[in-house]
Amino acid sequence: MNQDITQKTYKKLCFEVSYSDLSFCVIDLISNKIITYKSYSINKNNVLEEELWKIFVENPILDDKYDDVVVLHNSNLNTLVPSSLFDPNYLGSYLQYNSKVFETDYFAFDYLDTYDLNNVFIPYTNINNYLLDHYDTFDYKNCNSIFVKKALDFSKNKDTKQVWVHFQHDRFEITVTKNTNLLLFNTFTYNSLEDFIYFLLFTYEQLQLNPETIPVQFLGAISEESDAFKIAYKYIRNCSLLDVSHLKFVLDVPESDLLKHFILFHS
Numbered sequence: 054m055n056q057d058i059t060q061k062t063y064k065k066l067c068f069e070v071s072y073s074d075l076s077f078c079v080i081d082l083i084s085n086k087i088i089t090y091k092s093y094s095i096n097k098n099n100v101l102e103e104e105l106w107k108i109f110v111e112n113p114i115l116d117d118k119y120d121d122v123v124v125l126h127n128s129n130l131n132t133l134v135p136s137s138l139f140d141p142n143y144l145g146s147y148l149q150y151n152s153k154v155f156e157t158d159y160f161a162f163d164y165l166d167t168y169d170l171n172n173v174f175i176p177y178t179n180i181n182n183y184l185l186d187h188y189d190t191f192d193y194k195n196c197n198s199i200f201v202k203k204a205l206d207f208s209k210n211k212d213t214k215q216v217w218v219h220f221q222h223d224r225f226e227i228t229v230t231k232n233t234n235l236l237l238f239n240t241f242t243y244n245s246l247e248d249f250i251y252f253l254l255f256t257y258e259q260l261q262l263n264p265e266t267i268p269v270q271f272l273g274a275i276s277e278e279s280d281a282f283k284i285a286y287k288y289i290r291n292c293s294l295l296d297v298s299h300l301k302f303v304l305d306v307p308e309s310d311l312l313k314h315f316i317l318f319h320s
Contacts (some may be wrong), residue, residue: 064088066119067320069196070180071127073097073223075108076317082120086305089114090314105183115187122191123320124184129224129240131174131195136164139171147173163198168205168233172198197226199316201238204228214262217295218253219316220273220281225249227256236260250284257289264289271295272315 065080078090091112095104109115130152139147144160152175163172174195181193197219204217208230219226229237237260241252257264268291275282277294286292297311304311304318311318 060118061120062118064117064119065121065123066115066117067123067125067317068184069125069127069314069317069320070177071095072101072177074127075105076314077112077115078314078317079114079117079119080318085303087318090306090310090317092314101179102183105180109187119188122184122188124181124191124193125196125199125317125320126174126176126180126193127196127221127316128174128177129197129226129242131172131197131240133197133201133235133238134171134173136169136171144173148175161193161195163194165198165202165205168202168235170201170235172201194320196316197238197240199319200226201228201235203315203319204230205233205235209233214260214267216256216262216267216269218269218271218273220271220275222274225252225273227253229256229260229262246280246284249281250288253285254288267291268293272297272312274313276309276312 063082065082067078067080069076073095074092075095076090076092079088081088093108095101130148132147132151134147141162144162145154145158148154158175159178161174161176165172172195176193184191200219208215210232212232214229214231214236217228224240224242226240239256243249243252269285269289270293271282272295282292294312295315297308297315300311301308
C-alpha cells in the first residue's frame with residue numbers, strides 16, 4: 054500500500070478469525086510492541102455478521118487508520134504443496150483428498166517463498182466480505198502458513214528431527230521438521246485427552262520417531278499445568294513449551310499470551 058509519509062500511522066492491525074473465535078492485535082511498527090490485543094468467542098447460534106458487528110462497536114480502535122491490515126484464517130481446510138508439484142489453476146484438486154470440497158468453494162494459497170511451499174486453503178469468504186466494508190484493502194492468509202514457516206525457521210541447522218504442536222481447544226496442528234525440511238504437516242480434531250495423545254503418538258509411530266529422544270514443543274492454548282501437556286509428558290520424554298522468553302520484552306506481552314497468540318503476533 055503506497056502512502057504519503059505524512060499519512061502513515063506506523064500501526065498494523067492483525068486479525069485471527071474462525072467461526073468460533075476472533076482475536077486481534079494492534080502493533081506499533083516503530084517499536085514492534087503490541088499496543089493492544091483482545092480475544093472473543095463467537096456464538097455459533099447467532100448470525101456471524103451480528104457477532105462481528107458487536108466486536109467492532111465495542112472496540113472503536115478497529116475503525117482507526119492503519120498502514121497494514123492482515124487477516125489470518127484459522128482453519129484446517131488447507132494442505133501444503135511443494136512448488137515442483139504446484140499449479141495455481143488446480144487449487145481445489147489439492148484439497149479434495151483431505152477436505153470436503155464443493156464447486157462453490159473459493160480457494161486461495163500462500164507462498165512460503167523461503168521454503169518453496171504453497172499452502173492451499175479455503176478462506177472464510179463471508180468474514181472477508183464483512184471486513185471489506187471496513188477496510189479499503191487487507192492481506193489474508195491461513196494460520197498454518199505462519200505456523201509451518203516458523204517451525205521451519207526454528208529448525209535451521211538442527212540435524213535432528215523436531216516435532217511442533219499448535220494446540221487449540223478442539224484440534225491441534227502438528228509439524229515435523231529436520232533442518233528446514235518439512236517432513237510432515239497434519240491437523241487432528243479431538244474430543245478428549247485420549248484422542249489427543251493417541252493422534253500425537255500415532256504420528257510418532259508412523260514417522261518412526263522415538264518418543265525417548267525426539268522432542269516435541271508446544272505453542273497455542275497450553276501450559277505446563279494443563280492436562281494436555283501432562284499427558285504428553287507422560288509418554289514423550291522431551292516435552293516443552295516453545296521458548297518465547299526473548300519476545301517478552303520485545304513485544305511487552307506476558308509469556309502465556311505470547312504462546313497462546315504466537316501466530317497472531319507473528320502475522
